[in-house]
Amino acid sequence: RKEVEQDPGPFNVPEGATVAFNCTYSNSASQSFFWYRQDCRKEPKLLMSVYSSGNEDGRFTAQLNRASQYISLLIRDSKLSDSATYLCVVPPRGYNQGGKLIFGQGTELSVKP
Amino acid sequence: NAGVTQTPKFRILKIGQSMTLQCTQDMNHNYMYWYRQDPGMGLKLIYYSVGAGITDKGEVPNGYNVSRSTTEDFPLRLELAAPSQTSVYFCASSYSPGRMNTEAFFGQGTRLTVV
Numbered sequence: 001r002k003e004v005e006q007d008p009g010p011f012n013v014p015e016g017a018t019v020a021f022n023c024t025y026s027n028s029a030s031q032s033f034f035w036y037r038q039d040c041r042k043e044p045k046l047l048m049s050v051y052s053s054g055n056e057d058g059r060f061t062a063q064l065n066r067a068s069q070y071i072s073l074l075i076r077d078s079k080l081s082d083s084a085t086y087l088c089v090v091p092p093r094g095y096n097q098g099g100k101l102i103f104g105q106g107t108e109l110s111v112k113p
Numbered sequence: 114n115a116g117v118t119q120t121p122k123f124r125i126l127k128i129g130q131s132m133t134l135q136c137t138q139d140m141n142h143n144y145m146y147w148y149r150q151d152p153g154m155g156l157k158l159i160y161y162s163v164g165a166g167i168t169d170k171g172e173v174p175n176g177y178n179v180s181r182s183t184t185e186d187f188p189l190r191l192e193l194a195a196p197s198q199t200s201v202y203f204c205a206s207s208y209s210p211g212r213m214n215t216e217a218f219f220g221q222g223t224r225l226t227v228v
Contacts, residue, residue: 032215034216034217036217041150041201041222042221042222043203043219043220043221043222044156044203044217044219045219046216046217049216087155087156089217091215100158100161100169100171101144101146101158101161101205101207101217102158102172103148103155103156103158104155105154105155106155106156
Protein backbone atom coordinates (compact mmCIF):
# COMPACT_ATOMS: atom_id res chain seq x y z
CA ARG A 1 0.00 0.00 0.00
CA LYS A 2 1.35 3.44 -0.89
CA GLU A 3 2.07 5.76 2.03
CA VAL A 4 -0.37 8.33 0.70
CA GLU A 5 -2.86 7.74 -2.10
CA GLN A 6 -5.43 10.12 -3.53
CA ASP A 7 -8.47 9.89 -5.80
CA PRO A 8 -6.94 10.01 -9.28
CA GLY A 9 -9.23 12.62 -10.82
CA PRO A 10 -9.60 14.77 -12.79
CA PHE A 11 -12.84 16.07 -11.37
CA ASN A 12 -14.81 18.26 -13.78
CA VAL A 13 -17.70 20.03 -12.06
CA PRO A 14 -19.98 22.99 -12.81
CA GLU A 15 -19.86 26.18 -10.79
CA GLY A 16 -21.84 25.86 -7.59
CA ALA A 17 -21.38 22.10 -7.30
CA THR A 18 -20.19 20.29 -4.21
CA VAL A 19 -17.18 18.04 -4.72
CA ALA A 20 -15.23 15.76 -2.41
CA PHE A 21 -11.81 14.13 -2.68
CA ASN A 22 -10.37 11.32 -0.59
CA CYS A 23 -6.86 10.56 0.55
CA THR A 24 -5.86 7.26 2.18
CA TYR A 25 -2.74 6.82 4.28
CA SER A 26 -0.84 3.79 5.54
CA ASN A 27 0.83 5.05 8.74
CA SER A 28 -1.74 4.54 11.49
CA ALA A 29 0.41 6.54 13.94
CA SER A 30 0.16 9.78 11.97
CA GLN A 31 -1.36 12.60 13.98
CA SER A 32 -1.42 15.55 11.62
CA PHE A 33 -2.77 15.83 8.11
CA PHE A 34 -2.64 18.55 5.50
CA TRP A 35 -4.27 19.57 2.26
CA TYR A 36 -2.22 21.73 -0.10
CA ARG A 37 -3.33 23.52 -3.24
CA GLN A 38 -1.17 23.80 -6.35
CA ASP A 39 -1.96 26.10 -9.27
CA CYS A 40 -0.54 25.41 -12.75
CA ARG A 41 2.68 23.76 -11.45
CA LYS A 42 3.47 26.67 -9.21
CA GLU A 43 4.63 25.95 -5.70
CA PRO A 44 2.11 24.15 -3.44
CA LYS A 45 0.55 26.21 -0.67
CA LEU A 46 -1.16 25.07 2.49
CA LEU A 47 -4.95 24.98 2.26
CA MET A 48 -6.00 23.26 5.48
CA SER A 49 -4.60 21.36 8.43
CA VAL A 50 -6.44 18.54 10.22
CA TYR A 51 -5.46 17.38 13.70
CA SER A 52 -8.63 15.89 15.17
CA SER A 53 -11.82 14.74 13.51
CA GLY A 54 -12.02 17.61 11.08
CA ASN A 55 -11.65 21.25 10.24
CA GLU A 56 -13.86 23.76 8.44
CA ASP A 57 -12.89 27.01 6.74
CA GLY A 58 -15.65 28.71 4.80
CA ARG A 59 -16.60 26.53 1.85
CA PHE A 60 -13.90 23.99 2.63
CA THR A 61 -14.24 21.10 5.08
CA ALA A 62 -11.59 18.51 5.83
CA GLN A 63 -12.62 15.36 7.69
CA LEU A 64 -10.53 12.61 9.22
CA ASN A 65 -11.55 8.97 9.57
CA ARG A 66 -8.88 7.27 11.69
CA ALA A 67 -10.55 3.87 11.66
CA SER A 68 -10.44 3.67 7.86
CA GLN A 69 -7.27 5.79 7.59
CA TYR A 70 -8.44 8.41 5.18
CA ILE A 71 -9.01 12.13 5.07
CA SER A 72 -11.41 13.91 2.79
CA LEU A 73 -11.70 17.43 1.43
CA LEU A 74 -15.17 18.78 0.69
CA ILE A 75 -15.64 21.93 -1.36
CA ARG A 76 -19.10 23.47 -1.36
CA ASP A 77 -20.43 26.00 -3.89
CA SER A 78 -17.44 25.52 -6.22
CA LYS A 79 -15.96 28.62 -7.83
CA LEU A 80 -13.97 28.91 -11.05
CA SER A 81 -11.04 29.97 -8.88
CA ASP A 82 -11.10 26.61 -7.09
CA SER A 83 -9.68 24.98 -10.23
CA ALA A 84 -6.33 23.59 -9.14
CA THR A 85 -4.60 20.41 -8.05
CA TYR A 86 -5.18 19.40 -4.43
CA LEU A 87 -2.40 17.53 -2.68
CA CYS A 88 -2.69 15.44 0.46
CA VAL A 89 0.21 15.20 2.91
CA VAL A 90 0.42 12.85 5.89
CA PRO A 91 3.64 13.41 7.83
CA PRO A 92 5.07 10.56 9.92
CA ARG A 93 4.60 10.95 13.63
CA GLY A 94 7.47 11.98 15.84
CA TYR A 95 11.10 12.83 15.28
CA ASN A 96 12.14 9.18 15.17
CA GLN A 97 9.99 8.66 12.11
CA GLY A 98 12.35 10.86 10.16
CA GLY A 99 11.45 13.59 7.72
CA LYS A 100 9.96 11.73 4.80
CA LEU A 101 7.24 14.23 4.00
CA ILE A 102 5.44 12.29 1.29
CA PHE A 103 2.77 13.87 -0.88
CA GLY A 104 -0.09 12.12 -2.59
CA GLN A 105 -0.12 12.25 -6.37
CA GLY A 106 -2.71 15.04 -6.35
CA THR A 107 -6.30 15.34 -7.48
CA GLU A 108 -7.02 17.80 -10.28
CA LEU A 109 -10.20 19.86 -10.05
CA SER A 110 -11.62 21.80 -12.95
CA VAL A 111 -14.66 24.00 -12.27
CA LYS A 112 -16.56 24.99 -15.42
CA PRO A 113 -18.95 27.92 -15.93
CA ASN B 114 10.07 37.89 4.46
CA ALA B 115 12.01 35.86 1.90
CA GLY B 116 10.86 32.39 3.05
CA VAL B 117 12.34 29.72 0.75
CA THR B 118 14.43 30.99 -2.15
CA GLN B 119 15.47 28.80 -5.07
CA THR B 120 17.88 29.63 -7.86
CA PRO B 121 17.91 29.48 -10.80
CA LYS B 122 14.26 29.66 -11.89
CA PHE B 123 14.97 28.18 -15.31
CA ARG B 124 17.88 26.23 -16.76
CA ILE B 125 18.67 24.25 -19.88
CA LEU B 126 21.41 21.66 -19.55
CA LYS B 127 23.08 19.46 -22.11
CA ILE B 128 23.27 15.73 -21.50
CA GLY B 129 26.24 14.93 -19.28
CA GLN B 130 26.58 18.41 -17.80
CA SER B 131 26.39 19.01 -14.07
CA MET B 132 24.75 21.74 -12.05
CA THR B 133 23.72 22.72 -8.55
CA LEU B 134 20.26 23.93 -7.66
CA GLN B 135 20.45 26.34 -4.76
CA CYS B 136 17.92 26.52 -1.92
CA THR B 137 18.03 28.75 1.13
CA GLN B 138 15.47 29.48 3.85
CA ASP B 139 15.40 32.16 6.51
CA MET B 140 12.79 30.66 8.86
CA ASN B 141 15.25 28.63 10.95
CA HIS B 142 13.48 25.42 9.92
CA ASN B 143 15.35 22.25 10.79
CA TYR B 144 13.75 20.14 8.04
CA MET B 145 14.40 20.73 4.35
CA TYR B 146 13.29 18.77 1.29
CA TRP B 147 13.87 18.47 -2.43
CA TYR B 148 11.06 17.30 -4.70
CA ARG B 149 10.71 16.84 -8.42
CA GLN B 150 7.47 17.09 -10.33
CA ASP B 151 7.11 15.66 -13.81
CA PRO B 152 4.29 16.85 -16.11
CA GLY B 153 0.91 15.64 -14.89
CA MET B 154 2.43 13.91 -11.88
CA GLY B 155 2.67 14.53 -8.17
CA LEU B 156 5.65 15.54 -6.09
CA LYS B 157 8.34 12.92 -5.62
CA LEU B 158 10.74 13.29 -2.69
CA ILE B 159 14.38 13.20 -3.83
CA TYR B 160 16.30 13.90 -0.61
CA TYR B 161 15.54 15.43 2.74
CA SER B 162 17.46 16.72 5.73
CA VAL B 163 16.46 16.81 9.39
CA GLY B 164 19.20 19.25 10.35
CA ALA B 165 22.65 20.54 9.49
CA GLY B 166 24.98 17.65 8.66
CA ILE B 167 22.17 15.09 8.29
CA THR B 168 20.66 14.04 4.97
CA ASP B 169 18.73 11.00 3.78
CA LYS B 170 17.30 9.56 0.59
CA GLY B 171 13.71 10.00 -0.42
CA GLU B 172 11.72 8.15 -3.07
CA VAL B 173 13.82 8.98 -6.16
CA PRO B 174 17.44 9.82 -5.13
CA ASN B 175 19.36 8.28 -8.05
CA GLY B 176 21.34 10.81 -10.06
CA TYR B 177 21.32 13.45 -7.32
CA ASN B 178 23.38 14.45 -4.32
CA VAL B 179 22.76 16.87 -1.48
CA SER B 180 24.60 18.46 1.39
CA ARG B 181 23.47 20.43 4.45
CA SER B 182 26.38 22.33 5.94
CA THR B 183 24.18 25.03 7.47
CA THR B 184 20.59 25.26 8.70
CA GLU B 185 19.76 27.74 5.95
CA ASP B 186 21.13 26.06 2.81
CA PHE B 187 20.28 22.77 1.12
CA PRO B 188 21.78 22.57 -2.39
CA LEU B 189 20.87 19.77 -4.82
CA ARG B 190 23.60 18.56 -7.15
CA LEU B 191 22.93 16.90 -10.52
CA GLU B 192 25.88 14.97 -11.88
CA LEU B 193 25.87 13.81 -15.51
CA ALA B 194 22.45 15.22 -16.40
CA ALA B 195 20.09 12.95 -18.34
CA PRO B 196 16.85 13.73 -20.24
CA SER B 197 14.95 11.81 -17.55
CA GLN B 198 15.89 14.59 -15.12
CA THR B 199 13.87 17.13 -17.06
CA SER B 200 11.39 18.27 -14.46
CA VAL B 201 10.33 21.03 -12.11
CA TYR B 202 12.28 20.94 -8.85
CA PHE B 203 10.84 22.31 -5.62
CA CYS B 204 12.68 22.94 -2.39
CA ALA B 205 10.70 23.12 0.85
CA SER B 206 11.33 23.59 4.55
CA SER B 207 9.43 23.03 7.78
CA TYR B 208 9.75 22.38 11.46
CA SER B 209 9.61 18.72 12.48
CA PRO B 210 6.76 17.36 10.32
CA GLY B 211 5.40 15.00 12.95
CA ARG B 212 4.55 17.89 15.23
CA MET B 213 1.31 19.80 15.14
CA ASN B 214 1.00 23.21 13.49
CA THR B 215 3.70 22.30 11.01
CA GLU B 216 3.45 23.73 7.53
CA ALA B 217 5.92 23.10 4.72
CA PHE B 218 6.89 26.24 2.82
CA PHE B 219 7.97 25.91 -0.79
CA GLY B 220 10.27 27.79 -3.07
CA GLN B 221 8.97 28.91 -6.46
CA GLY B 222 10.60 26.02 -8.27
CA THR B 223 13.36 25.48 -10.82
CA ARG B 224 12.30 24.43 -14.29
CA LEU B 225 15.08 22.25 -15.69
CA THR B 226 15.31 20.91 -19.23
CA VAL B 227 18.02 18.44 -20.24
CA VAL B 228 18.60 18.21 -23.98
